[in-house]
Structure formats: structure tokens, C-alpha cells
Amino acid sequence: MERLLDVDAYLKAKVPDFVRHGDFGLASGADPGGTYQHVWFEEDVSADEVSIDADVYLLTKARAMALKAAPAVAGTGIAAVPSGAAAVVTRAPSTAAEPAAAPAAVAGPAILRLVGDVPFESWNRIGTKLLSKLKAAGTLSVSLDAKVSLDARQAEALRKELKAALQELGLEDRLRMD
Secondary structure (H helix, E strand, C coil): CCCCCCHHHHHHHHHHHHHHCCCCEEEEEEECCCEEEEEECCCCCCHHHCCCCCCEEEECHHHHHHHHHCCEECCCCEEEEEECCEEEEEECCCCCCCCCCCHHHCCCCCCCCCCCCCCHHHHHHHHHHHHHHHHHHCCCCCCCCCCCCCCHHHHHHHHHHHHHHHHHHCCCCCCCCC
């Protein structure tokens, strides 16, 4: 028997292979009533999508096949799949036969933008939860606007520390200090 020193890293490396080969399915974004925002099965999945948290699900082969093969409910883009006594619903990819929801749903480029203040405690989770999903969806651009209020006597010392950190990260040409 093999001993795993880092279970999370092992799973992040193996789950994409399991999904690609159809051994398991992967789902994320559970909605009320047993729905998922995205289901992967027998397709490439980025290791960034594989996270060990409460909103990512490893599905059995049978369940993943049923979710991927479900017929869409007319005009909704939602597929219904019976699972025992309860019905399970997941979003299905839209097809050309489905009518457009509104004139604004014209095919073409779209830009999603997230704006707002983020508490310091959430930054690590933003990298794993949000940025990985945005990067997987398309071309991602992220800007940083960080402000700190401090005593003027401490400002010069912090400026030197930040400059060294930016050089270490290779970002001295991309971020400026004012």
C-alpha cells in the first residue's frame, strides 16, 4: 500500500485523469434542489478546477453519465435527470435548436467584471475560488489597488521592503508605488 504525504496534491493530480478517462465525474457550484453549475465527464478538466472544498463534488460514473446525457427541458437550457425518487437538475449546454432568451443573448464576446472591497482574510481563497474559474473561462486580467494607512516614519522602511518583495516576485515593472 502506498503512503500519501500530501493527499490534496495527489487528488488534484489524479482527479483530472479520472474524469478524462470516464472513471468519475466532477461537478461544482451546487444549486438548491440538487443542481450543478458545471459537470465534467470524459473531458479535460483543469487541475485549478479541482479543489478540496464543500462546493466541488466527485460523481460516480453512472451519475455523471446521466447528468451529461440528460435531455434539456424545453426552452430552459436545464436538463432534468431522475435520481431515485427525486429529480436532479443541472444546467445543460445550449443548442442551436433552443430559441434565444432575449435579443441581448447575441453570440459574441462578453466581459464579466468583479469590483469591490475584499477583506484581507479572503485573499488566498479568492485566488483558488474565483481567479482559477475566471482564468479557465477565458483571458483574465487582474489589477491591484492596495492602500495602507501608516505613520510617516514607517512609510520609507515599508517602501523598501515592498520594493524588494516586488523584485523577488518579478513584478517591479508591473506595479508602482505612489
